[in-house]
Amino acid sequence: MDTSKNRHIFFRTHISQIVQLTDEEFEQVLNCFTFRKYKKHQYITQQGEIGSHEHFVLKGIVKSSYTDPSGKEHILQLAMEEWWFSDINAFNNEQPATFNADCLEDTETYSISFENKEKLCAESKKMEYFFRKKYTSGNIALQKRVLALLSSSAGERYNQLLIQYPSLYKRVSKTIIAAYLGVSRETLSRLSSTG
Amino acid sequence: MDTSKNRHIFFRTHISQIVQLTDEEFEQVLNCFTFRKYKKHQYITQQGEIGSHEHFVLKGIVKSSYTDPSGKEHILQLAMEEWWFSDINAFNNEQPATFNADCLEDTETYSISFENKEKLCAESKKMEYFFRKKYTSGNIALQKRVLALLSSSAGERYNQLLIQYPSLYKRVSKTIIAAYLGVSRETLSRLSSTG
Numbered sequence: 123m124d125t126s127k128n129r130h131i132f133f134r135t136h137i138s139q140i141v142q143l144t145d146e147e148f149e150q151v152l153n154c155f156t157f158r159k160y161k162k163h164q165y166i167t168q169q170g171e172i173g174s175h176e177h178f179v180l181k182g183i184v185k186s187s188y189t190d191p192s193g194k195e196h197i198l199q200l201a202m203e204e205w206w207f208s209d210i211n212a213f214n215n216e217q218p219a220t221f222n223a224d225c226l227e228d229t230e231t232y233s234i235s236f237e238n239k240e241k242l243c244a245e246s247k248k249m250e251y252f253f254r255k256k257y258t259s260g261n262i263a264l265q266k267r268v269l270a271l272l273s274s275s276a277g278e279r280y281n282q283l284l285i286q287y288p289s290l291y292k293r294v295s296k297t298i299i300a301a302y303l304g305v306s307r308e309t310l311s312r313l314s315s316t317g
Numbered sequence: 318m319d320t321s322k323n324r325h326i327f328f329r330t331h332i333s334q335i336v337q338l339t340d341e342e343f344e345q346v347l348n349c350f351t352f353r354k355y356k357k358h359q360y361i362t363q364q365g366e367i368g369s370h371e372h373f374v375l376k377g378i379v380k381s382s383y384t385d386p387s388g389k390e391h392i393l394q395l396a397m398e399e400w401w402f403s404d405i406n407a408f409n410n411e412q413p414a415t416f417n418a419d420c421l422e423d424t425e426t427y428s429i430s431f432e433n434k435e436k437l438c439a440e441s442k443k444m445e446y447f448f449r450k451k452y453t454s455g456n457i458a459l460q461k462r463v464l465a466l467l468s469s470s471a472g473e474r475y476n477q478l479l480i481q482y483p484s485l486y487k488r489v490s491k492t493i494i495a496a497y498l499g500v501s502r503e504t505l506s507r508l509s510s511t512g
Contacts, residue, residue: 258409
């Protein structure tokens with residue numbers, strides 16, 4: 123985003139979907155976050171690192187993934203504008219990160235440390251409520267993801283993703299979509315040519 | 318549990334792992350929950366029902382599962398003593414339940430409606446904090462579950478479950494364990510005979 127004023131409007135509009143803040147309260151929130159810019163391909167976090175942050179995406183796409191000992195990559199999340207992402211265990215329990223987070227496009231975030239988040243929630247009942255609701259949405263999305271992995275065929279998962287996030291297909295390579303769906307690149311090609 | 322006093326102690330001890338409540342505050346919490354008893358095989362919720370509650374398990378085991386149109390059952394969660402469970406989307410968005418919840422043993426719960434939970438959180442900063450932390454734990458467990466489904470073999474998932482919840486194998490049938498792991502009953506038999 124071109125100006126800090128535009129970023130503030132974008133972030134405040136996002137928060138106002140759940141709670142209404144006064145100017146002073148929003149200033150207090152902003153003071154807890156750090157604005158960060160990343161280039162395409164840059165890593166925000168690498169597996170094993172300590173000191174994870176929680177991030178709100180202002181612009182760009184971030185891929186959260188786990189590379190297993192054989193070198194195969196498994197994608198947990200693709201976070202775009204207005205999404206939150208974190209390695210929730212690493213962030214909340216001060217553990218080494220399980221996931222890599224790297225940028226598929228030039229990316230901008232507002233990022234918060236665990237200490238700042240807890241301080242903000244302790245001082246602001248509105249923001250405690252906001253984050254409880256955000257984690258509720260996260261839980262819903264993850265329950266749906268588990269159910270899709272257990273019960274849906276690759277074709278069904280592909281179609282669900284296409285309906286939910288049509289823009290993803292224009293912005294992200296097929297190799298990455300395949301890793302997100304948990305199918306081979308060949309299976310995905312077959313699905314997308316018949317879809 | 319044999320007496321209401323024992324149930325109160327069990328629940329209060331659970332809450333005190335995250336927040337310390339005064340006697341009056343705990344009384345306020347208790348007033349928002351309903352004590353419920355279910356027989357083995359009884360349903361707490363059925364797919365499609367409106368009016369989901371969030372439940373804390375005092376005793377027993379509850380299976381949350383989705384039966385697909387072909388009649389195959391997929392298990393999201395097996396909740397035992399001191400676990401919370403709900404169909405998070407149905408509960409928070411007042412939608413029809415996606416999941417069945419039925420009891421694998423005689424079960425007792427403290428259950429709360431959406432209205433009572435929101436009222437309690439609005440009135441009690443401590444309980445707002447408590448539920449934010451509980452949903453954080455839920456998110457962590459679900460991120461791990463997604464990662465296991467994407468990256469682990471059936472054998473690895475079986476061994477992880479065995480280490481995490483050894484008592485589950487004594488209390489739950491192999492057919493149910495197989496549905497939880499997303500493998501066939503035959504695959505599970507092979508794993509458990511070589512494990």
